[in-house]
Amino acid sequence: xxxxxxxxxxxxxxxxxxxxxxxxxxxxxxxxxxxxxxxxxxxxxxxxxxxxxxxxxxxxxx
Amino acid sequence: xxxxxxxxxxxxxxxxxxxxxxxxxxxxxxxxxxxxxxxxxxxxxxxxxxxxxxxxxxxxxxxxxxxxxxxxxxxxxxxxxxxxxxxxxxxxxxxxxxxxxxxxxxxxxxxxxxxxxxxxxxxxxxxxxxxxxxxxxxxxxxxxxxxxxxxxxxxxxxxxxxxxxxxxxxxxxxxxxxxxxxxxxxxxxxx
Numbered sequence: 001x002x003x004x005x006x007x008x009x010x011x012x013x014x015x016x017x018x019x020x021x022x023x024x025x026x027x028x029x030x031x032x033x034x035x036x037x038x039x040x041x042x043x044x045x046x047x048x049x050x051x052x053x054x055x056x057x058x059x060x061x062x
Numbered sequence: 063x064x065x066x067x068x069x070x071x072x073x074x075x076x077x078x079x080x081x082x083x084x085x086x087x088x089x090x091x092x093x094x095x096x097x098x099x100x101x102x103x104x105x106x107x108x109x110x111x112x113x114x115x116x117x118x119x120x121x122x123x124x125x126x127x128x129x130x131x132x133x134x135x136x137x138x139x140x141x142x143x144x145x146x147x148x149x150x151x152x153x154x155x156x157x158x159x160x161x162x163x164x165x166x167x168x169x170x171x172x173x174x175x176x177x178x179x180x181x182x183x184x185x186x187x188x189x190x191x192x193x194x195x196x197x198x199x200x201x202x203x204x205x206x207x208x209x210x211x212x213x214x215x216x217x218x219x220x221x222x223x224x225x226x227x228x229x230x231x232x233x234x235x236x237x238x239x240x241x242x243x244x245x246x247x248x249x250x251x252x253x
Contacts, residue, residue, distance in 0.1 A: 005236055012185045013105070013205035014138075016097035025096050025114065029121045030089040036122070037085065 074133035081129040106201040120145035139207040146206035188238040196231035
């Protein structure tokens with residue numbers, strides 16, 4: 001009986017409750033991913049630009 | 063495979079695409095498993111708003127780590143483990159992780175007594191009969207796919223203590239979900 005109970009309980013836990021706003025939740029997560037991705041690209045771009053300017057300055061100054 | 067819509071793909075395929083940076087593929091995983099993750103964190107004791115925050119953070123972290131998911135287990139289990147650990151971390155940070163045998167508050171008790179006579183009892187209601195730490199231990203082991211050892215490590219508790227909490231929690235759940243003749247499918251209304 002204990003094993004049955006364990007198995008049944010595991011199945012109960014695996015049954016996800018229904019969320020009517022599931023689509024909105026997924027949209028919020030993907031929007032945040034998109035935002036983070038954009039920020040990361042901007043940071044990489046800014047970093048690359050700064051590094052390039054430093055190299056150029058060293059080249060000109062040296 | 064590239065032409066297939068995300069909804070038609072298996073979790074492992076979606077995770078592989080996500081690992082390559084495909085956010086739309088990951089969005090499908092969020093759509094599929096969002097309810098499971100949000101449900102788990104709520105069952106661990108979070109209110110709906112906190113549960114959604116943790117679930118959202120878990121999916122964001124999951125995207126960053128999705129290359130580590132190799133499909134040995136289910137994606138749902140993998141992401142739920144991340145969410146469970148995040149929730150525990152958040153509780154510790156907020157100093158709300160009281161690992162004592164606190165009993166549920168009065169409101170919860172009154173809510174629990176009623177369903178004993180109802181024809182159908184659901185897990186979420188039954189979980190309210192457990193103390194905070196029992197609920198965490200049971201949810202981590204049965205909902206978060208953590209072993210007793212992993213739960214003990216996550217909660218920073220001795221293994222024996224976690225096993226005791228799980229056992230006591232299960233006894234309470236059994237008493238509420240199947241008080242007379244064990245856990246019957248009709249009682250649970252889901253099989």
